[in-house]
Amino acid sequence: MRVGMLCSRIRVEEKLLRDALVHRGVDVEIVDDRELTMTLAHPIRRWDAVLERSISQTRGLAITRVLESWGIPTVNTHDVAATCASKLDTSTALEAVGVPTPDTAVAFTPEAAIQAAEDLGYPVVLKPVTGSWGRLLARINDRDSAEALFEHKALLGGPEHSVFYLQRHVDKPGRDIRAFVVGDDVICAIYRESDHWVTNTARGARTRDCPIDATLRQMSLRAAAAVGGGVLAIDLLEDRDRLLVSEVNATMEFKNSIDVTGVDIPGRVAEYVCEVVRGAPVGVGG
Amino acid sequence: MCPECDAQVPVEDGVERGEVVTCPECNAELEVVGLDPPRFVLAPPEEVDWGE
Numbered sequence: 122m123r124v125g126m127l128c129s130r131i132r133v134e135e136k137l138l139r140d141a142l143v144h145r146g147v148d149v150e151i152v153d154d155r156e157l158t159m160t161l162a163h164p165i166r167r168w169d170a171v172l173e174r175s176i177s178q179t180r181g182l183a184i185t186r187v188l189e190s191w192g193i194p195t196v197n198t199h200d201v202a203a204t205c206a207s208k209l210d211t212s213t214a215l216e217a218v219g220v221p222t223p224d225t226a227v228a229f230t231p232e233a234a235i236q237a238a239e240d241l242g243y244p245v246v247l248k249p250v251t252g253s254w255g256r257l258l259a260r261i262n263d264r265d266s267a268e269a270l271f272e273h274k275a276l277l278g279g280p281e282h283s284v285f286y287l288q289r290h291v292d293k294p295g296r297d298i299r300a301f302v303v304g305d306d307v308i309c310a311i312y313r314e315s316d317h318w319v320t321n322t323a324r325g326a327r328t329r330d331c332p333i334d335a336t337l338r339q340m341s342l343r344a345a346a347a348v349g350g351g352v353l354a355i356d357l358l359e360d361r362d363r364l365l366v367s368e369v370n371a372t373m374e375f376k377n378s379i380d381v382t383g384v385d386i387p388g389r390v391a392e393y394v395c396e397v398v399r400g401a402p403v404g405v406g407g
Numbered sequence: 408m409c410p411e412c413d414a415q416v417p418v419e420d421g422v423e424r425g426e427v428v429t430c431p432e433c434n435a436e437l438e439v440v441g442l443d444p445p446r447f448v449l450a451p452p453e454e455v456d457w458g459e
Contacts, residue, residue, distance in 0.1 A: 129457075130438065130450075131425035153425065179456045206456075253458020281455060354459065370459035 122398050123148040125168035127184060129155065129176035133376040134387070138172065141391035154180045164191035169398045171195045172390075174372060178206045178251065181372065194397050196390075197351035197371045204348045205371035208286055209250050214347045220340070221365045223358065224289040231271035234285035238267045244290040247274075249281060253370070255321035260290055291358045291365060296320060298331050298357040298364070300341035301375065303389045304350070304396070307333055307341045309382035328377045340364050352390050410449055411435040418445045 124147050128135050131151070142149045150168065154175045159165065171188050173195055175181035185199040197205075204210045215222045223246075226237040238245045238261060247259040247270060261267045274282045297320045300310040310331040313320040320326045331337070341355045344366040354373035358365045375386045409416050414432030418439070422428065426439045427450045437447035 128425065130427055131423050132427075136423070151425070176457050177454065178458060249455070251456060256453075256455075256458070372459050374459055 122146065122395065123150065123167060123169050124394060124398065125150050125152045125171040127152045127154055127157075127171055127173045127175050127181065129153070129174075129180065132374075134374055135174055137376070137379075137387035138174065138390060141385075141387040142172075142394065144388075145391055145395055147391070147395065154184060157184065159184070159187045161187065161190070164193075166191075168193055170394060172394050173197065173202065176372075178202070178253075178372075182206060196394050196397055197353070198349060201349035201351050201353075202371040205353070205369045207250055208248055208252075208368065209284070211348060211369050215344060215366055215369075218343065218347045220343050220347050221363060223291050223360075223365050223367060226287045228285045228287070229283065231268070231275045231285075234271045234287065235264065235267055237285065237287050239264070241287060241289045243267075246288045246290050248286050248288065250284050250286050251281065254323035255319040258319055260318055288367075290318075291360045291367075293320075293358045293360070296326075296359075297367070298337065298359070299378070300331075300333070300337060300355045300357065301373065301378065301384075301386060302341050302345040302350075302353045302355060303393050304352075305342065306389075307338045308386065308389050309333070309378065309384035310337060310341075311378045311381055322374070322377050328381050330381045330383075336364060340366060344369055352393055408447070409433060409435060409437060410447060411437075416445065416447060418442070 139149050173181050173185050182203055185195040188195050189199050204214055212225045224241055228234040228237040244260050244262045249257045296312045296314040301308050310333050312329045312331045313326040315326040344355045345353045348369050354370040356368040358367050379386055409430040412433040416430055424439050428437050436450040438450040440446050440448050
């Protein structure tokens with residue numbers, strides 16, 4: 122079994138995943154997305170599957186699109202990664218199947234965005250439609266802040282600033298939850314704790330094991346299924362007595378989650394990749 | 408050697424080509440592009456589509 126592992130750089134996660142695959146007898150080829158060339162009419166036939174770990178979502182999506190056109194299975198699939206790469210696509214996928222998610226609105230001009238923010242009710246959170254690691258998140262507490270921020274965004278220009286994606290701010294208890302879904306199983310979950318309202322580990326949040334109860338399990342599997350299933354990290358917010366799914370991540374980072382949960386996350390991912398290669402039916406969540 | 412400040416950059420056991428290390432002198436992020444001998448280039452800055 123030969124698996125390509127598509128990477129932009131080698132992080133702890135990529136080393137652990139490679140080692141876990143090798144441990145299961147897989148011949149792993151590290152594929153640097155910066156060096157790869159793909160001639161559409163001449164498929165590369167040396168991989169039974171490709172594990173997509175590109176740090177660049179644009180490259181990852183382009184490459185998985187071509188690989189799938191050649192009949193090479195990818196983890197995650199192109200469509201799942203595309204849905205997760207767009208917060209708007211994720212929100213619509215969650216809404217479509219009734220998975221609770223923060224109230225969300227989109228607008229396309231500063232004036233309309235003000236109206237959308239007022240309809241949601243302050244505070245609201247402005248997010249880039251594509252983006253990760255807590256980058257460019259802004260909590261907007263009132264109309265003055267909204268006007269200033271939306272004007273700046275409009276003046277910056279470019280397609281990434283042309284969509285105003287807004288969510289009602291959830292007053293979470295100093296933490297959020299990240300649940301790791303592999304196929305049809307929620308393998309572990311962590312709390313991400315921070316004094317800052319942004320609780321990404323990339324922004325310094327601390328991690329702690331989160332027990333998986335029936336509600337968390339069901340909600341995570343439903344969210345995973347909503348985007349198409351696979352190897353996914355589901356971010357959830359505690360909104361008083363209920364859970365809301367805020368985001369789904371298709372190229373999850375997990376180095377800070379192994380020790381606190383005691384779960385062999387790379388091993389479980391490697392097993393999933395092997396199942397995909399063998400053509401075994403793999404779960405897609407709830 | 409760091410391409411930014413010419414400092415000697417130590418390479419720990421297990422470091423691989425494609426990893427990013429930090430220069431101990433100037434704190435520049437460096438990508439390892441060779442191991443024998445160790446060679447570094449400035450790591451590309453974070454782009455808007457990078458992430459999970």
